[in-house]
Amino acid sequence: MRLQNEQVARLEDYAYQIRRLSLEMITCGQWGHPGGSLSMAEIMAVLYFQVMKVDPKNPGLEERDRFFLSKAHASPALYATLALKGFFPIDDLYRYCQIGGIEGHTDMRRTKGLESSGGSLGMGLSIAVGAAWGVRKKELSQSRIYCLIGDGESSSGNIWEAAMAAGHYHLDNLVAILDYNKVMAKGFVWDEMAIEPVREKWEAFGWDVVEVDGHDIQELYDAFYRARWVMPRGKPIMVIAHTVKGRGIDKTEFNYKWHTQHPSPQETDEMLRELSLRYGKPEQGYSRLEG
Amino acid sequence: MSDKESTKNPQMREIFGQTLAELGQEHDDILVLDADLHTSTRISYFKEKYPERFIQVGIAEQNLFGIAAGLATVGYKPFPCTFASFVSRKSIDQFALSICFPELDVKVPGSYVGLPTSKAGASHNSFEDIAFMRTIPNLKVAAPGDPADMRAIMKTAYETPGPVYFRVVRYALPDIFGGDHVFEWGKGRLVREGSDVTLFGTGMMTDRCLKAAEMLAKENISAEVIHLASIKPIDEHMIIESVAKTGCAVTAENASIIAGFGAAVAEVLVENYPVPMKRIGIRDHWVDSGEIEELFQYYQMQPEDIAKAAVESIKLKESRL
Numbered sequence: 001m002r003l004q005n006e007q008v009a010r011l012e013d014y015a016y017q018i019r020r021l022s023l024e025m026i027t028c029g030q031w032g033h034p035g036g037s038l039s040m041a042e043i044m045a046v047l048y049f050q051v052m053k054v055d056p057k058n059p060g061l062e063e064r065d066r067f068f069l070s071k072a073h074a075s076p077a078l079y080a081t082l083a084l085k086g087f088f089p090i091d092d093l094y095r096y097c098q099i100g101g102i103e104g105h106t107d108m109r110r111t112k113g114l115e116s117s118g119g120s121l122g123m124g125l126s127i128a129v130g131a132a133w134g135v136r137k138k139e140l141s142q143s144r145i146y147c148l149i150g151d152g153e154s155s156s157g158n159i160w161e162a163a164m165a166a167g168h169y170h171l172d173n174l175v176a177i178l179d180y181n182k183v184m185a186k187g188f189v190w191d192e193m194a195i196e197p198v199r200e201k202w203e204a205f206g207w208d209v210v211e212v213d214g215h216d217i218q219e220l221y222d223a224f225y226r227a228r229w230v231m232p233r234g235k236p237i238m239v240i241a242h243t244v245k246g247r248g249i250d251k252t253e254f255n256y257k258w259h260t261q262h263p264s265p266q267e268t269d270e271m272l273r274e275l276s277l278r279y280g281k282p283e284q285g286y287s288r289l290e291g
Numbered sequence: 292m293s294d295k296e297s298t299k300n301p302q303m304r305e306i307f308g309q310t311l312a313e314l315g316q317e318h319d320d321i322l323v324l325d326a327d328l329h330t331s332t333r334i335s336y337f338k339e340k341y342p343e344r345f346i347q348v349g350i351a352e353q354n355l356f357g358i359a360a361g362l363a364t365v366g367y368k369p370f371p372c373t374f375a376s377f378v379s380r381k382s383i384d385q386f387a388l389s390i391c392f393p394e395l396d397v398k399v400p401g402s403y404v405g406l407p408t409s410k411a412g413a414s415h416n417s418f419e420d421i422a423f424m425r426t427i428p429n430l431k432v433a434a435p436g437d438p439a440d441m442r443a444i445m446k447t448a449y450e451t452p453g454p455v456y457f458r459v460v461r462y463a464l465p466d467i468f469g470g471d472h473v474f475e476w477g478k479g480r481l482v483r484e485g486s487d488v489t490l491f492g493t494g495m496m497t498d499r500c501l502k503a504a505e506m507l508a509k510e511n512i513s514a515e516v517i518h519l520a521s522i523k524p525i526d527e528h529m530i531i532e533s534v535a536k537t538g539c540a541v542t543a544e545n546a547s548i549i550a551g552f553g554a555a556v557a558e559v560l561v562e563n564y565p566v567p568m569k570r571i572g573i574r575d576h577w578v579d580s581g582e583i584e585e586l587f588q589y590y591q592m593q594p595e596d597i598a599k600a601a602v603e604s605i606k607l608k609e610s611r612l
Contacts, residue, residue: 066364108364108393115364117393120384126354127389130361130369133346137322138365158385161354168349 014045021080027268029097036074039181039243044081056086070124071150087113122156132174152184155193167206172232183245214241298465308333324371356385363395375401375417405545412580422550432523434458434494437467443474479526485515496543503597539608540568548572567607569600
């Protein structure tokens with residue numbers, strides 16, 4: 001299913017804004033994970049602004065789609081997405097990691113639009129499996145469950161326990177996305193704990209697998225469209241999204257040092273100027289450079 | 292003395308399994324999850340009656356709690372069931388972060404608590420679960436003392452919003468409370484009045500406190516017995532009120548004394564009304580395999596051990612007078 005050029009441009013703009021806001025949040029909080037937030041921006045944009053049925057005016061709608069962020073350290077990208085979607089004001093983002101503000105990882109009791117709480121890696125796919133089992137039991141046939149996992153957390157046994165159960169229960173209303181950005185906290189995945197052959201692993205666990213360029217809007221949309229309308233045939237679906245850790249800024253790309261490092265306001269100003277030019281936008285620095 | 296000899300009641304796991312099936316009949320939002328132990332935990336009764344609401348996850352306890360969390364997010368009230376040692380030692384992070392942190396409506400029975408594990412030994416003996424669970428914010432913790440208490444706790448747990456952990460012992464207990472027994476969070480139960488020492492029991496050890504009180508009575512020592520099924524929240528008022536009368540205390544738990552139930556009582560006392568106290572429970576041991584009653588003897592958790600501790604506590608009190 002081809003998206004129109006205007007739709008692609010609109011989604012690319014959302015991805016751009018998700019990256020900007022993620023970096024601004026991390027700078028305000030002086031804490032966070034830029035690398036994994038920047039790698040998932042297009043995935044978030046396509047899911048929330050083209051694919052998923054969610055309504056910020058009716059967040060508790062029973063027959064909605066649900067998104068679970070397993071790699072919850074990349075919460076800035078999700079928070080930015082939820083704010084852009086209208087779940088809460090953009091200004092709330094600037095209270096990231098501040099007492100009474102937005103939690104560093106994810107706290108579903110605190111922030112509207114979140115479906116789970118997390119931060120300890122490996123857990124999110126199990127929660128998504130439970131939700132997928134539950135909505136199927138409730139016969140909410142229009143609900144889809146999406147879960148974004150990281151390549152680093154794919155060394156966790158909990159991920160594979162969940163993968164086995166999803167295959168066993170034939171949860172074809174479940175779509176997991178692997179943000180395969182190739183870098184974990186302390187180095188490249190293949191050096192720290194290799195996960196290849198990752199496609200074959202998921203297939204062996206009973207999943208249908210599709211691989212895409214995780215920064216290509218059209219490829220992502222095709223994968224989610226197929227997962228929704230073409231592929232459900234008794235198997236959960238894994239979208240392996242090949243991405244670049246720290247995508248959008250030269251010095252953060254594939255650089256494990258930017259997994260957790262937070263930039264200074266001056267660095268953020270430089271990063272955002274680079275980002276705006278890369279996306280063909282008017283040069284725009286850090287809006288809160290002067291505090 | 293074996294448990295078969297002490298009461299005609301079935302083991303508490305039977306009461307639990309039957310009550311869960313009864314609750315399942317009343318409430319169709321209850322789902323029961325198993326990690327390949329359903330005949331041991333007795334959730335097999337629920338499985339037989341409601342197979343469509345029974346989920347087998349295999350031997351995957353981390354996934355057990357994650358799936359339960361996900362089911363709760365879509366409106367179910369899941370009971371993920373496994374042995375207590377696996378709840379607290381294998382999957383505590385999933386239970387704490389995925390369920391307790393967001394206050395999800397999940398009810399967790401910890402089966403095979405304490406010494407009675409049918410000779411399974413250290414790997415299956417949960418001595419630490421009370422200590423672990425009571426430090427987790429948003430979580431309520433209970434240990435039933437007899438069949439009526441188990442039924443009341445399970446009914447209350449279902450009706451209580453948020454996460455609950457309750458202990459299920461593989462052991463038969465005599466009736467202490469009547470059929471109209473009601474359980475309330477944070478409320479203790481005075482089961483025997485006395486004036487010389489207070490014996491605080493939780494779970495199966497309240498029965499042993501009562502037996503200890505009978506032994507002490509023969510020596511003209513008047514022991515008060517209080518059952519604290521609700522370990523968290525704990526009945527601070529009743530604890531303080533009782534020791535204000537008796538002046539000393541003994542706690543008894545089928546668990547480690549380190550950071551467990553006795554520690555919870557001690558915290559209340561040292562902050563409000565310090566008195567001499569002794570604790571009965573597992574004393575920093577990995578538990579051996581063995582006959583159940585031999586284990587209680589070996590680890591000095593028999594009624595006579597409670598009685599002996601009571602005498603020591605009274606002596607401490609008198610030495611200060």
